[in-house]
Amino acid sequence: MKFIDPSEVTCEVCSAASMQRVDDLLSLRAICPNCGNALEAVGQGMRAMVDEFTAWVSVAGILIMLEDKLGVQFGDDELFETKTLRDIAQAVERRLSMASDRQARSVQFVIESARRIGWCTAVELALEVPVLDAIDPTRWERRSKNNGPRLEAVITTGIEPNRAATAATPSE
Numbered sequence: 063m064k065f066i067d068p069s070e071v072t073c074e075v076c077s078a079a080s081m082q083r084v085d086d087l088l089s090l091r092a093i094c095p096n097c098g099n100a101l102e103a104v105g106q107g108m109r110a111m112v113d114e115f116t117a118w119v120s121v122a123g124i125l126i127m128l129e130d131k132l133g134v135q136f137g138d139d140e141l142f143e144t145k146t147l148r149d150i151a152q153a154v155e156r157r158l159s160m161a162s163d164r165q166a167r168s169v170q171f172v173i174e175s176a177r178r179i180g181w182c183t184a185v186e187l188a189l190e191v192p193v194l195d196a197i198d199p200t201r202w203e204r205r206s207k208n209n210g211p212r213l214e215a216v217i218t219t220g221i222e223p224n225r226a227a228t229a230a231t232p233s234e
C-alpha cells in the first residue's frame with residue numbers, strides 16, 4: 063500500500079497545511095511548521111490503514127498456504143471474519159477428520175503457515191490476539207526507532223538551527 067509522498071497535511075490545532083514526508087508521518091515525527099503541534103493523529107490514522115491492509119493480506123496468505131497444504135478450501139466468510147490465528151485454527155479443525163489430535167494439529171498447521179509470512183517476526187505466535195499483532199507485534203516500534211534523530215523541524219522550515227546560529231555570528 064502506498065501513500066502520496068510527501069502528503070499534504072492540515073494541522074488540527076492551527077489549520078495550517080504543510081507537506082509532510084510519509085516516513086515522518088508514519089513514525090509519528092511530523093511536526094506542524096506553523097505551530098509546532100505534533101501531527102500524530104494523522105500518522106496514527108495512516109498506521110491504522112496500513113495495519114488493516116496488512117492484516118488482510120496476512121490472513122489471505124495464511125489461508126492460501128493452508129489450502130495448498132491440506133487440499134481444502136476456505137470460504138470468503140472465513141477470510142473476512144478471521145480476527146486471530148485461533149479463528150484460522152478452528153476453521154482448519156472443522157475440515158480435519160475426527161481424530162482426537164485434530165485440535166493440536168490445526169494449531170500446528172496454522173503456526174507453520176504464519177511463520178512463512180514474509181513479515182512474521184514474532185518468536186512465539188499468540189493465538190488469541192489480532193493476526194498482525196501475533197505475527198509482527200513490534201512493527202511500529204521498529205519504525206520509530208530506525209528513523210534516526212528528529213529532523214522534521216529542519217526539513218519543514220529549511221533552516222538548520224546550528225547553521226542559523228553560525229550565520230548570525232559576525233565573521234572575521
Ligand SMILES: [Zn+2]
Pocket residue numbers: 073074075076077078094095096097098099
Ligand atoms: Zn499547526
